[in-house]
Amino acid sequence: MKKGWILVFLLMFLTACQLDPNTEELYEKTASIHVNTNLPSHISSPKEQAFRIFIKENNQPIQASSDIKIGVSKYGEDIQNVVKTESKGEGVYTASYTFPEDGLYDIRLEVKTAGQHIMPTKRVAVGHLTEEEKAILQNKQKKEKQTHSHH
Structure with a gap:
């Protein structure tokens, strides 16, 4: 009989501790930033190449006051060249860079917003x-194809 009361008490306790299905609504939602970089299909050196960057936060163009930086480095090298960006408004930024020689390069965008x-x-x-x-x-x-294929 004692075990029966313990079982009833545990069942009541567990049902009282159920989470509210709307609990996630109480937490602050993080902004979602999406960056799209448009580069020419063929890049040659040592020519100056222009590229455009489109940045959205929660599907809205990001404001020009956001902190946007671009760094370009040759693959395998630690030296990163900072490239000046120019805001064209509506989440569009432009930049240009002269790649000094042929090879692989990494273009790193750094985007800081309030969140x-x-x-x-x-x-x-x-x-x-x-x-x-x-x-x-x-x-x-x-x-990249493997990591994006499950979305």
Whole structure:
């Protein structure tokens, strides 16, 4: 009989501790930042290349007062060249950079808003690549397809 009361008490206790299905509404929602970088399909060196960056937060163009930085570095090197961006309004930023030589480059965008700080990186091919650089680029593209295929 004693075990029966303990079981009834536990069942009552557990049902009283159920979560409210609307609990998530009580928490602050984080802003969602999306960055799209448009680069020319073929980049050659040593020519100046212009590119456009589109930034949205919660599907709205991000304000020009946000902190936007671009860094360009050759693959495998630690030196990062900071590139000046210019706001064109409505979440559109432009920049230009002269790639000094052929090879793989990483373009890192740093976007800071009141609620988030993201640093997406895009790897690009400039001019003619060595076989090793081609393999590195193909491997990165395969990984990107694998990580995006489940969405």
